[in-house]
Amino acid sequence: MTDSNATTQVYRIVIKASAQAIWDAITKPEWTERYGYGGRVAYELKVDGQFSHKASAEMKSFGLPEEIIIGKVIESDAPHKLVQTWHPLFDAASTAEPHTRLTYEIKENSGGVCTVTITHDVTGAPIVAGMVPGGGDPAQGGGGWPWILSDLKSLLETGKRMSA
Amino acid sequence: MDDDNIFKALADPARRSLLDHLFQRDGQTLKELVTGAAMTRFGVMKHLKILEDADLVVTRRSGREKLHFLNAVPIRMIHDRWIDKYRERRVSVLLGLKTKLEKKD
Numbered sequence: 001m002t003d004s005n006a007t008t009q010v011y012r013i014v015i016k017a018s019a020q021a022i023w024d025a026i027t028k029p030e031w032t033e034r035y036g037y038g039g040r041v042a043y044e045l046k047v048d049g050q051f052s053h054k055a056s057a058e059m060k061s062f063g064l065p066e067e068i069i070i071g072k073v074i075e076s077d078a079p080h081k082l083v084q085t086w087h088p089l090f091d092a093a094s095t096a097e098p099h100t101r102l103t104y105e106i107k108e109n110s111g112g113v114c115t116v117t118i119t120h121d122v123t124g125a126p127i128v129a130g131m132v133p134g135g136g137d138p139a140q141g142g143g144g145w146p147w148i149l150s151d152l153k154s155l156l157e158t159g160k161r162m163s164a
Numbered sequence: 165m166d167d168d169n170i171f172k173a174l175a176d177p178a179r180r181s182l183l184d185h186l187f188q189r190d191g192q193t194l195k196e197l198v199t200g201a202a203m204t205r206f207g208v209m210k211h212l213k214i215l216e217d218a219d220l221v222v223t224r225r226s227g228r229e230k231l232h233f234l235n236a237v238p239i240r241m242i243h244d245r246w247i248d249k250y251r252e253r254r255v256s257v258l259l260g261l262k263t264k265l266e267k268k269d
Binding site for chain 2: 011013135
């Protein structure tokens with residue numbers, strides 16, 4: 001992660017929820033506004049479909065643009081696999097970098113438990129590579145994928161957010 | 165992903181060293197990890213298995229190679245569950261005082 005040659009990052013979490021519930025939480029706006037940094041997503045779940053993550057009211061109050069992340073769907077196999085490009089617009093330095101590639105995989109295990117794996121290919125995008133692992137204060141925007149996934153787990157398993 | 169597995173996995177210095185190697189450079193093969201470790205191939209394999217069982221290491225295939233990636237999510241969860249909880253204001257005041265006093269020495 002500290003090495004610029006490392007171009008792929010992997011994040012995994014186990015969530016006690018159905019694959020469909022997890023898929024919905026990733027792809028439906030009424031779910032995405034409830035965890036992580038919030039904000040509503042719009043997904044056209046087909047090859048070459050558009051993806052955009054809209055700013056929440058709070059983000060807009062900080063001067064962030066209407067769309068904070070954009071991308072294109074590369075593969076959509078509900079509720080198990082979603083491959084897309086992922087390009088932030090909330091920060092000029094990372095916006096100047098090439099689009100990254102994000103893969104969500106949701107695998108059903110026994111006992112009503114799913115393994116969710118995010119593979120983020122950040123080739124050529126060192127600023128995004130330094131941002132998405134988190135490690136900073138989530139309240140300052142430094143949560144990254146580990147914090148977002150951890151919050152998603154909390155929401156789906158308990159109906160409440162981590163911080164709530 | 166349960167806490168016991170994670171704490172057990174983190175309790176061994178050899179396994180923490182493997183995690184540090186992956187933090188330095190993510191996505192290594194077994195061969196690369198063996199080269200960087202002060203352990204036999206068998207030792208590295210044994211420790212990787214425990215790290216994988218705790219989901220601290222995730223493997224991905226890339227062509228014919230199996231690459232090992234550090235998964236920071238369980239560590240984040242331990243932080244949120246076990247560290248944030250006890251890091252109250254009182255504690256940070258005391259730590260601040262400690263830093264101040266030690267600086268004077």
